[in-house]
Amino acid sequence: MREDLVVTDLRAWLPRSVDAIGEWQNEFGAFDIHPSLRVSDEVLAVAFDRLTERLRENYPFGHPRYVGQMLKPPHPVATLGYVTAMLINPNNHALDGGPATAQMEKEVVDRLSTMFGFADHLGHLTSSGTTANLEALWVARELHPHKAIAYSADAHYTHSRMCEVIGVEGIAVSTDACGQIDLVELEHLLDTGRIGTVVATLGTTGLGALDPLHDIVTLAKSYGVRVHVDSAYGGFFTLIADDSVDGVASAPYAAIAHADSVVVDPHKHGLQPYGCGAVLFADPSVGRFYVHDSPYTYFSSDELHLGEISLECSRAGAAAAALWLTLEVIPLSDAGLGQVLRANRRAALHWEELLNDSKEFAAYQRPEIDIVTYLPQRGSLSEIDRVSAAVFVNAAGGDPREQIHLATYNVKGADLVRRGHDVHVDRDAGRILRSVVMKPESSEVIDDIHARLSSIVRSL
Numbered sequence: 001m002r003e004d005l006v007v008t009d010l011r012a013w014l015p016r017s018v019d020a021i022g023e024w025q026n027e028f029g030a031f032d033i034h035p036s037l038r039v040s041d042e043v044l045a046v047a048f049d050r051l052t053e054r055l056r057e058n059y060p061f062g063h064p065r066y067v068g069q070m071l072k073p074p075h076p077v078a079t080l081g082y083v084t085a086m087l088i089n090p091n092n093h094a095l096d097g098g099p100a101t102a103q104m105e106k107e108v109v110d111r112l113s114t115m116f117g118f119a120d121h122l123g124h125l126t127s128s129g130t131t132a133n134l135e136a137l138w139v140a141r142e143l144h145p146h147k148a149i150a151y152s153a154d155a156h157y158t159h160s161r162m163c164e165v166i167g168v169e170g171i172a173v174s175t176d177a178c179g180q181i182d183l184v185e186l187e188h189l190l191d192t193g194r195i196g197t198v199v200a201t202l203g204t205t206g207l208g209a210l211d212p213l214h215d216i217v218t219l220a221k222s223y224g225v226r227v228h229v230d231s232a233y234g235g236f237f238t239l240i241a242d243d244s245v246d247g248v249a250s251a252p253y254a255a256i257a258h259a260d261s262v263v264v265d266p267h268k269h270g271l272q273p274y275g276c277g278a279v280l281f282a283d284p285s286v287g288r289f290y291v292h293d294s295p296y297t298y299f300s301s302d303e304l305h306l307g308e309i310s311l312e313c314s315r316a317g318a319a320a321a322a323l324w325l326t327l328e329v330i331p332l333s334d335a336g337l338g339q340v341l342r343a344n345r346r347a348a349l350h351w352e353e354l355l356n357d358s359k360e361f362a363a364y365q366r367p368e369i370d371i372v373t374y375l376p377q378r379g380s381l382s383e384i385d386r387v388s389a390a391v392f393v394n395a396a397g398g399d400p401r402e403q404i405h406l407a408t409y410n411v412k413g414a415d416l417v418r419r420g421h422d423v424h425v426d427r428d429a430g431r432i433l434r435s436v437v438m439k440p441e442s443s444e445v446i447d448d449i450h451a452r453l454s455s456i457v458r459s460l
């Protein structure tokens with residue numbers, strides 16, 4: 001039913017995009033499309049049918065029973081905003097390329113900055129969280145040119161890759177039994193004087209763990225070290241960081257306001273289509289590192305062009321329009337986007353309760369946001385690996401109306417043992433199961449999912 005509604009909404013609204021943009025365009029006078037660009041409806045129909053047929057080769061990312069990776073379609077409002085602006089195709093690199101959407105970008109970045117409690121900021125949208133983190137690490141290198149960058153072993157894999165790209169040593173610090181950065185090891189590392197910047201992750205990609213940013217900020221400041229927060233996945237949870245039953249821990253999130261830079265991905269929990277990350281710096285003077293001289297770009301205005309403060313050149317103005325329109329109707333507040341996140345959080349916590357009462361499964365660790373990790377109750381790591389892999393495959397098969405889509409996650413035997421799982425470690429590492437519960441509708445189907453996965457485990 002709900003999916004019908006979504007489709008119906010866009011059926012009604014997308015023609016309004018075409019009309020509104022067409023009307024504006026016509027003010028400049030009609031012109032004929034060049035023959036080289038004309039495509040007949042018959043030819044297009046054949047190709048379009050092939051496209052939609054090929055797109056069936058996908059997983060149902062928008063369905064509540066897709067609880068696998070960090071994937072879901074954008075909110076229809078975001079799609080509407082994106083498509084409408086895309087009909088003009090502004091480029092947010094320069095005000096010459098997209099004055100309206102560049103202004104929208106500045107407004108949404110202001111809202112993100114307010115959400116994080118930054119007093120002042122310099123920031124912009126990016127194509128991805130990876131690019132956003134790259135910028136933060138690059139600025140970190142400019143400020144501490146000969147020092148290393150530390151992050152936890154569970155930090156996103158692109159941090160070590162981007163350290164290679166910018167020619168800086170990256171050091172992975174061990175995690176503790178909750179998947180958080182080990183503060184004792186971090187302090188030893190800071191003692192050596194080698195570190196210029198610490199990356200704290202709020203919401204690790206694998207486990208959704210929250211590094212204790214409040215402690216990290218205090219520690220790092222005492223060593224004169226920068227702190228960058230990678231909250232590409234978990235950043236929006238700051239809207240519900242109130243320690244309540246369906247909220248998340250307040251202390252790490254409150255500390256973002258005291259960090260030097262932060263990254264968040266609106267294309268993960270901000271209801272946006274891909275192509276929308278964001279980076280914010282607390283000190284606007286870091287803009288000096290971006291200064292470049294381009295003889296062909298900035299002419300229309302003396303105001304700030306976003307390309308003057310970003311590594312990337314061309315960027316979709318449509319991404320800013322999509323986020324702007326979304327935040328007009330689902331604002332960055334507890335009552336707005338927060339309600340989506342609370343539903344996810346309740347679903348994750350309910351699932352954890354079911355796992356804790358289960359004979360077939362055990363929770364790998366407590367979910368700190370909305371990522372649940374769990375394992376079949378088997379005596380050895382090789383059995384856990386075998387059964388997890390089989391559950392992953394079996395659950396996703398058969399009747400589409402019953403399929404459950406999960407993800408797997410690789411753990412070391414030692415990681416299981418230090419989380420209190422009584423397991424015979426007969427191999428180094430193995431797969432367990434992982435579910436990102438990022439669709440609020442999933443909260444309605446967690447009981448069914450758990451019951452079906454349990455019966456699959458019993459049959460294996």
Ligand SMILES: *Cc1c(COP(=O)(O)O)cnc(C)c1O
Pocket residue numbers: 127128129130131133156158201203204205230231232233234265277
């Ligand atoms: C997803 C993610 C990234 C990478 O972001 P992309 O938008 O996929 O490039 C970085 N860090 C964390 C913690 C993430 O979850």
